[in-house]
Amino acid sequence: MYRIASKKVLNPTVTQMEIEAPLVAAKAKPGQFIILRVDGDGERIPLTVAGTDPARGTVKIIFQIVGATTGLLNTKREGEFIEDFAGPLGVPTHTEGISKVCIVGGGVGCAIAMPVAEEFHRLGAEVTSIIGFRSRDLLILEDEFKACSDRLTVMTDDGSYGRKGNVTVPLKELLEAGERFDTIITIGPLIMMKFVVAAARPYGVPVTVSMNPIMIDGTGMCGGCRITLLRDGRRETAFACVDGPDFNGYEIDFDEAMTRGRMYAEQERRARERACNLFKEAD
Amino acid sequence: MARPNMRPDKNPMPTQDPAVRAHNFDEVATGYTYEAALDEAARCLNCKNMPCVSGCPVNIQIPAFIARIREGDCEGAYRIISESSSLPAVCGRVCPQESQCEMKCVRGIKGEPVGIGRLERFVADRHNEGSTAPAGRPEPNGHKVAVVGSGPSGLTCAGDLARKGYAVTVFEALHTPGGVLVYGIPEFRLPKAIVARETETLRQLGVEIRTNVIIGKTLTVDELFELGYEAVFIGSGAGLPNFMNIPGEGLNGVYSANEFLTRSNLMKAYLDDPVTPIMKGGRVAVVGGGNVAMDAARTALRLGAEKVYIVYRRSMEELPARREEVEHAEEEGIDFRLLCNPVEILGYRNPDDPRDPKNGFVTALRCVRMELGEPDQSGRRRPVPVEGSEFELAVDTVIMAIGTSPNPLIKSTTQGLEVNRRGGIIVDEDGLTTRPAVYAGGDAVTGSATVISAMGAGKTAAAAIDRALSAKAEG
Numbered sequence: 001m002y003r004i005a006s007k008k009v010l011n012p013t014v015t016q017m018e019i020e021a022p023l024v025a026a027k028a029k030p031g032q033f034i035i036l037r038v039d040g041d042g043e044r045i046p047l048t049v050a051g052t053d054p055a056r057g058t059v060k061i062i063f064q065i066v067g068a069t070t071g072l073l074n075t076k077r078e079g080e081f082i083e084d085f086a087g088p089l090g091v092p093t094h095t096e097g098i099s100k101v102c103i104v105g106g107g108v109g110c111a112i113a114m115p116v117a118e119e120f121h122r123l124g125a126e127v128t129s130i131i132g133f134r135s136r137d138l139l140i141l142e143d144e145f146k147a148c149s150d151r152l153t154v155m156t157d158d159g160s161y162g163r164k165g166n167v168t169v170p171l172k173e174l175l176e177a178g179e180r181f182d183t184i185i186t187i188g189p190l191i192m193m194k195f196v197v198a199a200a201r202p203y204g205v206p207v208t209v210s211m212n213p214i215m216i217d218g219t220g221m222c223g224g225c226r227i228t229l230l231r232d233g234r235r236e237t238a239f240a241c242v243d244g245p246d247f248n249g250y251e252i253d254f255d256e257a258m259t260r261g262r263m264y265a266e267q268e269r270r271a272r273e274r275a276c277n278l279f280k281e282a283d
Numbered sequence: 284m285a286r287p288n289m290r291p292d293k294n295p296m297p298t299q300d301p302a303v304r305a306h307n308f309d310e311v312a313t314g315y316t317y318e319a320a321l322d323e324a325a326r327c328l329n330c331k332n333m334p335c336v337s338g339c340p341v342n343i344q345i346p347a348f349i350a351r352i353r354e355g356d357c358e359g360a361y362r363i364i365s366e367s368s369s370l371p372a373v374c375g376r377v378c379p380q381e382s383q384c385e386m387k388c389v390r391g392i393k394g395e396p397v398g399i400g401r402l403e404r405f406v407a408d409r410h411n412e413g414s415t416a417p418a419g420r421p422e423p424n425g426h427k428v429a430v431v432g433s434g435p436s437g438l439t440c441a442g443d444l445a446r447k448g449y450a451v452t453v454f455e456a457l458h459t460p461g462g463v464l465v466y467g468i469p470e471f472r473l474p475k476a477i478v479a480r481e482t483e484t485l486r487q488l489g490v491e492i493r494t495n496v497i498i499g500k501t502l503t504v505d506e507l508f509e510l511g512y513e514a515v516f517i518g519s520g521a522g523l524p525n526f527m528n529i530p531g532e533g534l535n536g537v538y539s540a541n542e543f544l545t546r547s548n549l550m551k552a553y554l555d556d557p558v559t560p561i562m563k564g565g566r567v568a569v570v571g572g573g574n575v576a577m578d579a580a581r582t583a584l585r586l587g588a589e590k591v592y593i594v595y596r597r598s599m600e601e602l603p604a605r606r607e608e609v610e611h612a613e614e615e616g617i618d619f620r621l622l623c624n625p626v627e628i629l630g631y632r633n634p635d636d637p638r639d640p641k642n643g644f645v646t647a648l649r650c651v652r653m654e655l656g657e658p659d660q661s662g663r664r665r666p667v668p669v670e671g672s673e674f675e676l677a678v679d680t681v682i683m684a685i686g687t688s689p690n691p692l693i694k695s696t697t698q699g700l701e702v703n704r705r706g707g708i709i710v711d712e713d714g715l716t717t718r719p720a721v722y723a724g725g726d727a728v729t730g731s732a733t734v735i736s737a738m739g740a741g742k743t744a745a746a747a748i749d750r751a752l753s754a755k756a757e758g
Contacts, residue, residue: 044550044559068558086457217457217545219457220691221523221545222539223523223542237528237532253533256533256643264560267560271558
């Protein structure tokens with residue numbers, strides 16, 4: 001059992017928790033993820049590490065309430081326990097030799113992008129951050145990004161905060177104006193990452209994308225998280241849990257990844273409805 | 284001793300009716316009655332040279348335990364089995380006895396061999412039904428050993444060492460101990476309650492099992508030594524599933540057998556309204572011919588599939604699965620498409636509506652017929668495609684059960700640990716790796732193999748660890 005050391009509501013659908021897991025806290029690096037189960041009958045879900053406090057033995061996770069399991073997790077209060085918490089999994093974000101980086105985050109993906117931005121800042125790199133949300137009330141982590149970014153642009157789809165439009169608009173402007181990033185790191189919805197790759201392509205800037213496919217064990221056993229890479233005209237299978245979650249954005253078959261992400265859409269909708277009814281009864 | 288029962292055939296194993304069991308997850312084989320066990324035990328000739336024991340990877344004293352059954356001393360029989368095996372109720376169910384102990388049985392020359400596996404299961408089940416007394420804890424010898432993975436090799440190694448007084452900690456990456464026994468082998472072949480019972484027996488012996496610790500990630504092998512463990516046994520099991528690298532493997536509805544079985548077994552997706560989803564029903568093709576393929580096919584059937592195919596590129600003769608599993612599968616109505624090889628998985632795409640929810644889902648498996656040519660390196664006749672013989676099987680789900688490649692996590696974080704060309708950890712005859720005091724066994728060494736061979740490897744390594752640490756203590 002793993003204790004919830006703190007809980008904070010970041011916006012109506014996004015919650016932050018710190019979980020006591022000293023072994024994971026001692027090891028986790030930006031870009032890695034954990035797998036948790038809320039209770040004894042629960043589903044295993046992967047969540048990216050949003051920060052650690054090795055001294056307190058805690059790992060920070062930030063999750064969007066999208067399904068039955070994240071809904072259930074959100075009912076847990078500070079001081080309560082979750083059943084399982086395993087990690088850190090995946091390969092940490094590659095930081096060596098990068099002195100000028102652009103971080104592009106979308107929605108709850110910003111929770112994953114933030115510790116990556118912090119890490120580059122800590123290593124002395126010049127950090128440009130572009131973060132996007134649907135609207136002002138979904139904005140998260142603005143202060144944290146400000147603290148670790150040399151430049152920060154906030155975008156909203158509806159213009160209710162920051163600039164109106166999506167994250168590729170300022171990215172294209174910067175690239176057009178001659179900014180030469182060593183790399184662009186993008187984390188967010190697949191469709192957003194696909195467009196970030198498309199925006200960067202004409203300039204030949206490397207793009208790292210963070211993939212978040214459906215996963216079960218997360219340890220390199222089940223193969224459910226496989227992703228198709230297009231390399232030299234050939235299709236290769238890679239596994240997000242052990243080969244990723246970061247990949248070269250130019251190699252990802254985004255369309256397939258998007259389709260695979262919808263594999264259980266119908267079952268997930270039913271599970272969510274059942275869970276919502278349960279939560280209503282509990283209230 | 285009374286005269287042996289010279290009837291040429293084994294007492295049959297009672298099973299659930301195929302038409303009934305195809306729709307439930309209850310155990311297929313229901314086990315011998317006491318009378319059947321006594322009758323079967325009387326078929327053993329108690330040969331002096333014990334050929335059956337030489338066929339057992341963990342050297343269970345088979346004639347001795349069978350003699351105890353004849354005497355009506357089932358607990359005595361259990362004690363004899365336990366001296367050699369940490370998992371009697373598991374082995375009695377999933378061991379391929381027909382190619383091990385029973386293959387060597389003298390009775391098999393003129394009839395059927397003694398039903399050794401069935402008797403082992405009978406003894407273990409009877410023990411588990413009766414006894415609740417915790418196993419006694421041996422005197423601690425002051426040495427600490429770490430075991431990586433709680434599958435058959437790890438549990439065996441842990442059990443053998445704990446019985447000798449070692450303080451053993453088993454590190455398991457998943458949330459439940461048992462490894463392939465819980466995520467891989469389905470409930471209808473090996474009830475999970477039995478695995479839980481066997482791991483509980485090990486806990487009573489003093490073995491500590493720590494779940495949610497991924498060696499190679501949460502802790503490294505080097506850190507285990509820093510924590511005071513004097514030897515490490517790696518039984519991390521099979522790794523990433525193999526795919527065929529044919530077009531369409533990224534479509535929705537394509538699973539590895541590992542994923543499909545993990546969803547159903549470990550995550551209990553076979554229940555109604557499961558929290559972990561799985562594709563149920565429809566038409567299913569399982570590619571491969573091993574035990575895992577049989578498990579996947581029979582699981583799909585029980586999940587409500589209207590039609591399940593096994594697609595295998597060689598013939599029935601080369602099919603590597605256990606005979607008994609193949610027979611059970613056939614009885615349940617699995618359709619074997621032999622000498623067929625998949626060449627492409629076809630999917631749905633609505634040209635007019637990119638948002639059609641059916642887009643990207645499997646519609647068919649395109650196969651080519653094969654014929655057997657000259658023998659290949661494995662000695663089996665090589666299957667070669669018959670030109671122009673392609674055909675399609677209309678299916679909704681395709682499950683690839685064509686083996687696995689060893690997990691890279693430990694190798695990549697352990698300096699000096701060498702692996703072979705296929706990624707299997709290199710070990711000597713004691714199970715010792717290229718790193719001092721680091722041993723390995725099971726699928727992490729051999730690639731996909733059997734539960735009992737993994738147990739044999741765990742046993743060998745436990746004996747070697749005991750010798751090494753005893754010598755160190757004396758030296």
